[in-house]
Amino acid sequence: MTVTDGELRALALTNYGHFTTFRVEGGGVRGLALHLERLARDCRALFGAGLDLDAVRDQVRREVAGQDAVTVRVTVFDPDLDIGHPVRAGRPRVLVTRRAAGPAAAAPLRVRTVAYERDAPGIKSVGLFPVLRLRRAAQEDGYDDALFVGRDGLVSEGGTWNVGFVRGNSVIWPRAEQLAGVTMRLLRREDPVPVRRAELTGMDAAFATNAASGVRALAAIDDVTYDAGHPIIGALAAAYLRIPPEAL
Numbered sequence: 019m020t021v022t023d024g025e026l027r028a029l030a031l032t033n034y035g036h037f038t039t040f041r042v043e044g045g046g047v048r049g050l051a052l053h054l055e056r057l058a059r060d061c062r063a064l065f066g067a068g069l070d071l072d073a074v075r076d077q078v079r080r081e082v083a084g085q086d087a088v089t090v091r092v093t094v095f096d097p098d099l100d101i102g103h104p105v106r107a108g109r110p111r112v113l114v115t116r117r118a119a120g121p122a123a124a125a126p127l128r129v130r131t132v133a134y135e136r137d138a139p140g141i142k143s144v145g146l147f148p149v150l151r152l153r154r155a156a157q158e159d160g161y162d163d164a165l166f167v168g169r170d171g172l173v174s175e176g177g178t179w180n181v182g183f184v185r186g187n188s189v190i191w192p193r194a195e196q197l198a199g200v201t202m203r204l205l206r207r208e209d210p211v212p213v214r215r216a217e218l219t220g221m222d223a224a225f226a227t228n229a230a231s232g233v234r235a236l237a238a239i240d241d242v243t244y245d246a247g248h249p250i251i252g253a254l255a256a257a258y259l260r261i262p263p264e265a266l
Contacts (some may be wrong), residue, residue: 021113025097029113035095035144036060040229041119042078043087046263049200049229053092055199061094063266065110066197077114079266080102087119089164089230113256120230126237127162127226129176131215134166136175139195149177164255165239168194173213175199176226181236183213183249184223201227204261205254223248232258 029035032142033163038053047053055069062128074092074216082088132152137145152164165181166174174194175181180202183190191202193210205227223244224236233255236248 021161022095023113025111026113028094028097029093029144030213032095032099032101033145034064034099034107035093035110036142036148036190036235037091037093037144038142038229039091041087041089042085042116042266043084043119043263045079045082045217046265048258048261048263049204050264050266052200052203053229056095056142057092061110063141065094065096065108065180067108067110069110069112074114074125075266076111077112081114081116084158085116088116089119090114090116109251123233124234125173126235126239128160128167129163129236130156130159130240131167131168131173131218132156132164134164135195139174139197146177147175153177162190166196167215170194171214171216173215179226179228181233182225182227183221183256184215184225184248185221187250189250189254190221199228201229201232201258205233205258218242223251225251225254231233 030110033250038056040047040053057068058071078090082150096110097148099107100110122202134152156164163176165176168174173192175196180199189208190213191206191208191210192213218239219242224239226234226236235251236244237246
């Protein structure tokens with residue numbers, strides 16, 4: 019179903035909704051079931067309503083028809099939302115958009131730590147202002163992005179990616195309040211453990227994960243540099259590419 023300009027205006031002005039983003043290649047998506055699970059869960063949390071996942075898949079198929087590798091975003095929002103009475107929201111609509119997919123092997127990132135805790139971290143909200151503001155500020159100071167640290171001192175995540183570390187022969191996934199990304203869920207085999215900012219100097223390597231770029235090395239966090247070519251990062255990236263895509 020086509021979303022009208024007026025409905026898009028409502029989304030822009032209320033900024034209330036949720037989404038998921040994934041890479042489509044050859045009509046398949048790695049972790050598609052997890053992306054759909056996220057959409058259904060977040061729709062229930064924000065709107066108290068179910069979501070027709072078959073209809074979502076059909077919209078995505080139509081959007082990517084004839085395309086090669088693209089990154090798709092599925093946004094769920096209620097164009098009739100009344101900001102005075104958001105409790106009445108319960109008739110969500112689905113907006114499917116696409117953009118050209120980025121390179122599968124992106125350059126390593128240099129990031130800095132910032133004190134930040136995401137509101138409702140378990141929901142992939144359309145409210146990106148805080149994380150984009152922090153990303154912009156980091157880029158103004160010569161970094162690529164920001165890595166969040168909570169008031170408890172625990173490292174959590176980036177604005178649009180999860181973080182992992184390598185220490186010795188072990189992969190370390192931080193345990194903290196965060197949005198559990200699909201790529202991380204597909205790759206994680208180890209139980210997460212708390213990682214404090216002070217422990218970053220003891221890591222041999224670090225990496226970011228998200229559905230658009232898979233596994234991406236971190237070259238540095240603050241003034242701590244890492245081995246961006248660490249073989250475990252390469253092994254994780256290869257393992258991700260071996261995951262069979264699920265047909266749309």
